[in-house]
Amino acid sequence: MIVEYQAGHGILHRAHPFTNLTLVGSVAVLAFVLPAPGGPLVLGAALVTLAIAAGLVRILLPAAVVVAPFWGFLLLIHGLLGGEPLRALTFGGRIGTMVLGFLMLLVTIHPARLVDALVARRVPFAFAYLLSATLQAVPRLRDRGRQILEAQRCRGLRVRGSLFRRIGAIVPLTVPLVLGALAEVDDRAMALESRGGGRAVRRTPLDPPVDTMADRSARWVMAVGTLVAVLLQVLK
Amino acid sequence: MTNLTMTMSPHLLALIPLAVGINLALGQIAAVTHLPLFLDTVGTVLVACLVGTWAALATGFFSQLVFTVVSGNFTWLWFLPVQLAVAAYAGLAAHVGVFRRPWLTLIAGLGLGLLAASMSWPISFFVFGGVTGGGATVFVALLRGMGLTLGWAVYLGGLVADLLDKTVTLLLVRTILVSAPARMAARFPGARRTIGEA
Numbered sequence: 001m002i003v004e005y006q007a008g009h010g011i012l013h014r015a016h017p018f019t020n021l022t023l024v025g026s027v028a029v030l031a032f033v034l035p036a037p038g039g040p041l042v043l044g045a046a047l048v049t050l051a052i053a054a055g056l057v058r059i060l061l062p063a064a065v066v067v068a069p070f071w072g073f074l075l076l077i078h079g080l081l082g083g084e085p086l087r088a089l090t091f092g093g094r095i096g097t098m099v100l101g102f103l104m105l106l107v108t109i110h111p112a113r114l115v116d117a118l119v120a121r122r123v124p125f126a127f128a129y130l131l132s133a134t135l136q137a138v139p140r141l142r143d144r145g146r147q148i149l150e151a152q153r154c155r156g157l158r159v160r161g162s163l164f165r166r167i168g169a170i171v172p173l174t175v176p177l178v179l180g181a182l183a184e185v186d187d188r189a190m191a192l193e194s195r196g197g198g199r200a201v202r203r204t205p206l207d208p209p210v211d212t213m214a215d216r217s218a219r220w221v222m223a224v225g226t227l228v229a230v231l232l233q234v235l236k
Numbered sequence: 237m238t239n240l241t242m243t244m245s246p247h248l249l250a251l252i253p254l255a256v257g258i259n260l261a262l263g264q265i266a267a268v269t270h271l272p273l274f275l276d277t278v279g280t281v282l283v284a285c286l287v288g289t290w291a292a293l294a295t296g297f298f299s300q301l302v303f304t305v306v307s308g309n310f311t312w313l314w315f316l317p318v319q320l321a322v323a324a325y326a327g328l329a330a331h332v333g334v335f336r337r338p339w340l341t342l343i344a345g346l347g348l349g350l351l352a353a354s355m356s357w358p359i360s361f362f363v364f365g366g367v368t369g370g371g372a373t374v375f376v377a378l379l380r381g382m383g384l385t386l387g388w389a390v391y392l393g394g395l396v397a398d399l400l401d402k403t404v405t406l407l408l409v410r411t412i413l414v415s416a417p418a419r420m421a422a423r424f425p426g427a428r429r430t431i432g433e434a
Contacts (some may be wrong), residue, residue: 024310028310066309069373070311070364070367073367073373073376073377074365074367076377077365077366077367077373077376077377077380077386078365081377081380081381082380082386087365088365090365091364091365091367095311095364095367098310098311099309099310099311101310102304102309102310103310106305126244126249129249130249130252130253130294130298131298131301131302133249133253134252134253134256134257134298134302135302135305135306136253137253137254137256137257138256138257138260138261138302138306140257141254141257141258141260141261142257142260142261142264144261145261145262145264145265146264149265149268159268159269160269160270163271166269166270166271167269167271167404169269170265170266170269170271170273170275170404170408171408171411173265173268173269174262174265174275174278174408174412175411175412175415177258177261177262177265178258178278178279178282178412179412179415179416179417179420181254181255181257181258182251182254182416182420182424183420184250184254185247185250185251185254185423186247186250186423188250188254189245189246189247189249189250189251190246192246192249192250193246
């Protein structure tokens with residue numbers, strides 16, 4: 001399953017990317033800090049409410065698909081085999097909350113908008129470039145992997161059968177993909193160099209996301225709230 | 237990481253995204269063969285051999301980040317320290333010359349499997365209660381059903397998968413380095429040196 005950005009006009013779509021990142025970071029910390037199993041479950045319910053309010057009802061099903069195998073195995077290993085259903089509920093609540101929060105982040109932040117926000121904050125161009133170039137390279141190389149698989153099958157390669165036959169099939173499938181990718185490096189490096197890609201100068205994004213007072217306030221509230229929860233847990 | 241990205245050459249900026257793409261694309265090829273392999277660190281180990289440890293660390297970092305983003309599964313991000321450890325180990329292995337002989341590569345692969353399993357089990361155990369949703373979890377459930385404690389079941393489940401995966405990964409990278417055309421290998425400082433031909 002591949003989850004990607006989905007256009008929208010909800011509160012999380014309008015927010016600055018750093019606000020959504022802070023939200024997910026806070027959720028990931030609070031899922032472990034709040035008293036279990038009630039804390040993570042209440043946090044999860046709050047996230048579901050936020051998702052509905054932000055017009056993200058459509059991500060609840062993919063979230064359930066991601067989380068279902070975890071819950072199934074937790075129930076089996078801790079509930080049935082270990083006799084600790086509360087432990088299964090604790091880990092299930094934590095994992096479910098983190099997965100939902102992260103999916104909310106993925107569908108509301110366009111990668112290019114995140115890169116613009118990073119560059120506007122003086123994050124080195126190379127870091128921002130690597131993030132966006134990698135996201136673009138992955139589907140292309142996956143497609144090429146599929147093409148190589150089909151081509152090698154046409155030439156008679158068998159990827160099923162005995163263990164040794166399957167291990168033997170790995171080399172003719174992987175080596176062309178890797179060498180093909182390495183052959184691209186020079187062309188890409190030349191294109192980058194001609195655009196000043198390797199120079200450590202500051203770029204100016206054309207249309208950086210607007211960081212409003214509401215965004216900044218929300219980030220402070222989330223950061224301070226999370227810190228207080230951590231301190232309370234540590235001092236307890 | 238910031239210092240590294242400030243001074244990256246265009247060559248490295250071009251190589252790292254492709255290496256990350258290799259990490260993710262080879263996972264689907266491994267799935268086709270129905271072998272218990274991930275092959276999700278081949279690009280990282282390759283960069284360690286071609287360029288060096290720092291570039292491999294950057295590749296490992298972006299691999300785990302992008303894998304998490306593409307899969308939509310936040311749990312993968314917790315295993316970032318394992319990717320970084322693999323990158324550091326591969327850099328060291330390339331530096332000391334374990335890719336010069338196949339049997340040395342095999343031993344180094346087993347060592348890497350042991351390291352990866354030893355680093356991933358505390359994350360699986362303490363953060364996810366031993367359940368990571370992958371195929372190894374089925375093995376964990378089986379071992380648990382046989383009466384092993386959860387800690388041992390999680391460790392052994394990961395160990396079996398990692399020993400096989402990391403050994404195949406290192407041997408595969410050696411095969412790639414050996415079979416790379418001379419003109420291509422000449423563009424990367426470590427390509428021939430790593431296999432002892434320079």
